[in-house]
Amino acid sequence: MVRVVLLPEGRVVELGRRRMRVDELLRELGLSVESAVVLRGDEPLFDWEVVGEDEEVRVMRAVSGG
């Protein structure tokens, strides 16, 4: 299971799969890889990096008002 914190709103989503690539994770969330940044801690991940079991990542949507 991968735990995802969606930013900016802070909603938490749990994805049932054990391991997945960052681009797959975004696709499961219905986001384009161009429209978000996935972070492990404070470190942005590349599309092809794999998010493992029982991991928590943060997804920052780039599209937001400012």
Added chain:
Amino acid sequence: MARPRCAICGAPAVVYLRYARMALCREHFREHLLRRVEGVLTRAGLLRRGARIVAAVSGGKDSSTLLDLLAELSRSYGLQVYPLHIDLGIGEYSAHLRRAVERLVSRLGLPLILVEVRRVLRGDGVPEFARRAGRPTCSVCGMVKRYVMNAAAEALGADAIATGHNADDAIAYIVKAFIGQDEEQMAKWLPYTPPSGGAVARVRPLYEVYERYALLYAIVNRIPFTHEECPYRARNSMEDTIKEMFNRLEEQHPGLKIGFLRRFSKKRSAEGVPGPVNRCRICGAPSQGEVCSFCRLTERVYGEPLGPEMRRAVAEAVEKALGVSSGSGRGRASAPPQGSS
């Protein structure tokens, strides 16, 4: 798979630019974005020693990234960059934005021009002002921001106002205007809008920077910014949908967004975009009609037009910012020291 190496120097990369098929380290990512910003400023005639640029900085990712890049260019080219923050009085949200901006400018060693709308609007923030006026918050907010930005730029004798609009913003507004066949709106979304009828020129240095990379830049450089959303921001707006659509297209055709914007701006020029033609007879701000919308609306809500007061408050904020750094405290005084980080 291992983390990639920078295509230029071989150091560990922090970003992969899909449109350039290139991974870059932090240093070369910075260089890459600087070149984009330089390109826009050069074409606008603003990349020169002594050019005075007001940088409107909200505390969000785009304008914070922009200010960081402009500060770098001020060091290498001698631009005079004046960060301006408008505290719109939107509760905690505004407080967080302001704190982010204060941290950023202190890190960059730049004096901040800080304008608090509450001080002029009889204690009201923009939402209360809009409610009393019976107008949508976002349109009143835009009007107030334009008014203050222009007043600050005039007080400084600035050559241009730089805003943090990125490539995705420009595309969203252009396509929305195209759908409505609103040529005038479309022509506004060029990298540079020359001065017109008292309105100070606008420059959009992040015109060729994708929103995602403005965010990544802020993250990897640990730039203070707030990712919070404005509580008044419309959800699922047409702009958001257009952005998502173009991001899907970009995924299939890397570089599509930049290509679109380059073709768009090559084809048209901002000359001939009708700007404000008059000066408000009450406050002297550029205006379409005899009285500017700020004076008109404040008169309706507060019983007197507050344009002159706002212009005074802005001029004082400018003097305060320059005074702190230059010690002389004169409005059009010497340039602030452009700090080193």
